[in-house]
Every structure is written in structure tokens, then in C-alpha cells.
Amino acid sequence: MSTKITADIGIIAAGPAGLCAAASAAEAGCSVVVFEKAAGPGGAANMGMGPFAVESRVQQRALVNLTKEEAFRKYMDYVHWQVDAQLVHDYIWKSGDTINWLEDMGVEFAGVMKNFPASEQTWHVVKPEGGGIPGPRSASAMNKVLHQYCLDNGVKFYFNTPAQKLVKTDDAVTGFIAVSLEGEEYEVEADAVIIATGGFGTNPEMIKQYCGYDMGKDIFTFNIPGIVGDGIKMAWEAGAGKSRMEMEKIAAPNLPGANLGQWPQATLFMQAGPLAVNKSGYRCCDESIMQNGSVGANIVDFQQDHVMYKITSDDMIKYYRRNGMDFPNEVFGGDPTIDFDANMARAEEEYPQLAFTAASLEELAEKIGIDADNLIDTVDRYNDMCDENYDDDFGKNRNYLHPLTGKKFYALEFRCNAYGSLGGIKINHNYEVITDDYKVIPGLYAAGTDVCDIYNGTYYYYFPGNTMGFAINSGRMAGENAADYVHEE
Template sequence: MADYKTQIVVIAGGPSGLSAAVQAAEDGAEVILLEKSAAIGGAANMGMGPLAIGSHIQKRQMIDLTVEKAYRMIMEYTHYNIDGRLVKRYFEQSAETIEWLEDMGVEFEGAYKYFTKSEATWHIVKTDKGIGPRAASFMNKALYARAQELGVTFLLETPAKKILKDEDGKVCGVVAVNKEGKEIQIECEAAIICTGGAGCNPEFIREQTGYKFGEDMFNFAIPGNVGDGIRMAWEAGADKTPVRIEQAASIEGLDDLPQSIANILLQPNLLVNLDGKRVMDEEQMQNTTFLSNAASHQKHRVLFSIIDSSIAKYYMRNGVDEISMVRFDPDVSDFMEGAKKAAESGKTGLYVADSLEELAEMTGINAENLEKTVDEYNDYCDGTDEEFFKTKKYLRPLTKAPYYAAAIRPGGYGTVGGIRIDENCQCCDSEFTPIPGLFAAGADACNIYDDSYMFLLPGNSMGFAVNTGRIAGMEAVNYIEDED
């Protein structure tokens, strides 16, 4: 006999799970949400807001971005390796989702770019502390309050373990373990998996992607995001899709230092690999997905951003060339103070040397090639970049010690993908046939980037989570109604 009986079980309470629960409850369903931790929100509590296209906020800011343009951008970016029907449904719904959230009391600062070359699709949630990390926790609180108002039952510290199906292959229940450690069974007609990927499971990451967490991959590792939802879906018959790391480059070992250190060393500076050779037009470094991809294809998966003291002083005097919504302050006047602090603390991500030869010895970069690369690069600064065609304004010669370098490695926000879904967020088997009553949303089913996160349309990760959560919620209700 089941311990609980409901219509829909939502597995996990991040933005996709909360959105699924609210949408399903608004559409009249009885919902139980299972969450393994003691609080809701998941990884999104660290985020800032979702993507939307064509929202009233963008229109008010005179941002002219249509669903058609955004759709073409992402399809061409991924070379049509993704589900265009799912992308179009997500994008078309995204503007209305902003109003849906506002109706719950969520406020937005506006629509923003992440970096210069991106579009202003990032709808950052307003807080009582201004723009910054964790803003989306305010959105999660509003979703949680709305779910409670609608009568959603929350079982916290209760991880789901298995999807149950009847003799006809339809979802009929979920097995979980409650906070007392007792196995419980919930009878239901549909289940929605929203467990947020496997960013905190090094073994899973290595098996699925080949990266070694903490060695050549430095993605966020949100406790609890271990891939259990993906595993449950696979065990229930869902087809496997490639699991990727949602990549964005990381500077190793600088987290506790002033923001100016990372801000300066992520400017379009000279960038070399361990062979002492350039690998890209450094102007593209502002897209940290591109930068992470470039690092992934180097020896030991590492690159080094290098400046000299004259470049550091230029930035300190004039501000940096490029800012982002994470490193939004162009004032880096405390760089020298931060570098001194790094030296005193023994931070390994920042290298300071009195010569290029010494810098090469400290970092392991090929000294002969580094000297040659710097000489050639300095020549380009007097004319044009004949190697990678870097824009003239970013070309600054390295001539004056001390020299500063930072190790840049692949990083990211966790895993995306693993579960095949259709445009209705139904989990599908290897024949692309929907599994009756099984749905998935958010990172577990995010297959819309192919091998590279679509950073040109920022807010995509949370936007996909919230919108696919809504789609899964409404389609689970439609499924139940059709079955009755």
C-alpha cells in the first residue's frame, strides 16, 4: 500500500521543479514535490535570472530581439544538432513566463547582456541588495510561496530513488526515502524529473565527459547534484543523450582575492598555452564558453593570460576594456594591492615574475617559444595582428617587468543533458516514443547547446529550467486528463 497518493510527483525543488509544481497546480493537479535537501532552490539560488525574448521589459528598454532572430542564432550556433521544436516552444513562451513570475511578486532589474558581444536576454531578478549573485533566490522564494498557496505538498529531505511503472509501461509511482531513513512509496499518474544534473559527481563526470573534476575541470559542484534523476530516467527506459559540461572558463586559485585580479587577467590580453604559443583571437575571451573550449584542447587543458606592469597600470588608470555582469566594475585600481595579497597568501593561480624566463619557469611554459611569441606579438602591436587578426585597440606590447600571468582552465556551471525529451518535455525511449507519464525538465534534459553553452543568449540555463518546468507541468496535466 502506498504511503502517499497524488496525481503528479515532481522530483527536486530547483527552478525547474518549482516551476513544474506551480504550473501543474495552477492547472488543477494534485502535486507532491520531493526534495533531497532541507531547502528548496538548488543551484539556482546562486544564479541571477532567466532568459526571455520579446518581453515587455526588453521592449521598454528598446531591445529589438525577436524569437525568430534568437531561434536562428541558436540553431546556426549548434549547426542544427538540437531539437528545433523544443527551442522554439521555449523561446516563444519565455516572454510570458516573465509576466507569470511577476504575477507572483518577482521583480526584475531589467534585461541585460552578459558581455559585450552577447544579446540582452538576461532578466536579472531584483533584490534588496542590488545586482549580484544569488538574486534568483528571490525568484525561488516566490515560486515556493505560490506552490504552498496552491496546496503543493513538499517532502523535504526526501530523495527519490526509483520510478515505478505498471504492466502497461505507464508511470504509476515513485519510491523515495524520508528524513527518518524509511523507504516510502508515492502512488501517482505522472512524474517530472528536475534534479539539476550531476555537477557534484566526479565519477559521473569522468564517465560521461572524460573530464577529471578538480584536475582539468573546475565546474560548480552544488551539493546534491549527482545525477540521480538522470539515472532514474535511464532505468525507466529513457534514451541517453550526451552529457556535457555547461562550460565557462575558470581562473584557478583567485576566488578570495579582489575582483580586479580576475577582471584584469580575463581581459583580451596575450594568451598562450604551455608550448608558449597563442591559440585564438583574445578578443573572444570575453565569451568564457569559447575560452573554456579553447583551454580544453590544450596540453594539460590550461592557458595563461599574460600582462606586464605597463598594461596593469594602464588598466588601473583607465579601467578595463571589457566588463561582464559578473565582473561589472571597470575600476581595477586595487590590482597591485591584490597581487601583493596573492603573493603573501601563496595563491597558485597568479604568477608574478621579473622576466619572461622566470615566468616560464614558474608556469611550465616553454621559455624559448614564449620569448618568440612575445617578440612577434609586440611587433603586431605596432601594426596588425597577422596571426589571429585581433582588433587593434586590444593590442598592447609586453615590455616592462614585472610580468603577471594567470592559469585559465575549463570550468562551468555543472552538467547538462542526459535524458531525451520531446518538445512537450516527455521522456522518450530510443525509438523516440514517449514513456507514458514520465517527464523531465531543466539541466537533466537540457540538450539545446550541443557541445557549447549558448552564452550569446545569456540566462539560457535558468530560462530553460523555468520554461521547461512549466511545459512539463502543463503537459503532465494534459496527459492525466487524456488518460481519464
């Protein structure tokens, strides 16, 4: 026996895309129901800090003068125009107004930030609930405001109740079946359905099949429970085409929790000074490039066994203690030189295969398992270039040429990490789901990570907040377009 529910629009999942879809559809006068497999709203965005936008009021107050036109051109040049240009245009043009929309709801932003010096000031970091310093999980405050706004506008939520299958009448999607964790079945009848389930970033089989990575071996994700591609599979079963599928890669120290600030010393290894070497002991890049985590992931991915090591020393740590970091970090504050030895000792004790401390380069090479002669030659050459104040190998900025000398040497393993997956469901710029031959499936829309095929292989880290920005804007536009479809029926 199933419970029948009727609504104008049914939404699958209550992450930022689903919440914004529900809010915009409710504003348009539609009755909306949202089914979410987790116990509460927000999804992966509860671990984030804030969305991208251009020409918002927050930026205007901060005197940021990046225009939509400039942002669009930079974006499309970066991806070589190998994405849906109209989709990118509409996203960028909507983004500033969406921040204003969120502010009018009651979302507070701590400011607009960069992720690293060469990035743009597009990151609208949410003020944490109760105040305090922004950091990972700040965006959960935005999700709570969105959820309450939806409730105030009549949206009904069903938590712990994942959707299982889309329902079609002739060629159109007219609802879905959902089953609660207690086994209660719901038959949802809706004039339009929006899928916003957050991708497949915790599904090792899909990651291997569609992206070619072995999860936990050559790529490490946030492992957010429930992000397993179920919405993508439901759409495919209903006839949706497959879009480009990728991982949202970044290079990072492989210590568990490093991306969430659990290892204070990790940010020092992200600086431009520590030497980057591969498994053979050879230097492999201009280390300052790795301030862009997505480009850094490409560097790591290219190396033998998809691994790289960054090496620092006690002399280099003294330099940073006196002069400050090469790249001050707005995500993880504080001074990573404080208690550096103690933090490295703790890391090495817990993860001896990932963190290394030694009294010599020979000992360090032995601990890591790389060729000692190659490493010593590499360091000698690097130190000579530091003395000459000129990087003849990769042209690193002279300000970042810090010699690798001293009585103690430290290293961390770097791997490709991933915030999650990208893409899967093929859509047009109206967020209508389409088949492989570009025919619209009436009544079916999708938003967020499930459809985020806009980076052409490398996440656009120069516009920080991009994926969350796409989630909230695509959700908002999908809700608006689905409402137009319902009203035309």
C-alpha cells in the same frame, strides 16, 4: 513501514525547473507534491543571476528589439540544426511570457543585460532580495517567490527527502519511492511524475564516463552538493533513453571562487589585452574571443594538458586604470585594477601553482613552468604587432592591442570550468520521457538540466541566461503537459 502519499503529479527536486513545474501544474488544478533532497528550494539556481527570454515586458521597457523569430534563427544556425528544433522553438516562444508570469507572481527584475559586448540583451537579472546591486546568487530571490507561490496554490513540499526509485505499473510510471534523511520511507502514488534533479555536475564518475573529463584535473565545476545524476539514473532504470551528455563549459581563471567574484583582479585577466599562451609559451588565440566564455573553453580544451595562461603587466594595468576595461562587466562590478598587486600577492600565497608574479618574463616562465625562450619570442612578436597596430597572427581588433611591457608581469592559469552538466534523459518536445527507440513512457516527464540537450557541444553564451531560462521554461511546460495528461486519464 512506509507512508503512502497520493497526488495527481509528483515532482522530483525543487530547483527552478521543479518549482515552475509545480506552479504550472497547480495552476491547472492538479494536486502536486515535490520531494527535494536538500533542506530548501532553488538548487543550483540559487547561485545564478537570472534567466534568458525574448519579447518579455522587461525587454520592451528597455527598448530591446530582438524578436523570437530572429532569436530562433540565430540559435539554430549556431547549433547547425543538430538539436530538436521544435523543442528550441517552444522554449524561445514561451520565454517572454514566462518572465511576465514570474513578474505577475512578484518576482522583480533589476533589468535585462548582456553578458559580454557581442552577446544579446536576453539576460533577465533578478533584483536581489532586499535590493542592492545584482550579482551571483541574485536568482535566489526568484526561487523564494516561486516557492511561496507554489505553497499558496496548495503544493506540498518534502525537503531532506530524496527520491530513490520510480514505480511502474505495466509500461507507465505511476509514482516513486522517497526516503528522508531520518530514514522515513514515502510511497508516492501519482498519475504523472516529473524529474528535475539538475544533472550530474558533481559526480566525477559520470563526468569521466560520459564526458571524458577528470573532475578537479581538466575540468572544475561549482561542486554543488547533491547534483550527482540520481534522477537521470532513475529514469534510465525505468527505460528512458540516453540523450547527449556534455558539460556546460566556460574558460575561467582557475582560482577557486573566481566565478563568484571572490578574486577582484580575475576580471582584468578576462579582458582582451592580456596575452593568452599555452604550455609551450606560444600565443594561442585572439584574446578578445574569450569574452565568450564557452568558446574560450574550447580554446583552453584544445591546448596541451587542457591549460592556458593569461599574462598582463604593470604597464597594461596602468592603461586599464586610465582608460577603463575592454569589456565592462555587468556581473562583477568595480575596478579590478584597485589593489591589484595586493590581490595577486594573496592569490600567489594561497595558490602558488595558479597565480604568478615576477619581475621579468624569464622569471615568470620559470614560475609557470613554460619554455622561457618561446615566451620571450612570443611577447616580442606581440609587442611589435602592438607597435604596428595590426595583429598579423589572429586579427585582434586594434583597440585591444595593448603591449605587454613594464617592470612586473602577472599570470593566472586558465582551465575549463563548468556551471554543471547538460543532458542525460531522452525526451520529445512535449517533455515526455522516451526510450532509445523513441517510444513514450506514459506518465513520465523530465525538465531542466537533466534533459538540456540543446547546445550541440558549446553552450550558447550569446544568449546569456540560457540554461536557467531553459530550466524555468521546460519546467513550466512539463507541468502543463503533465497536467493535460492527468486530466485526460
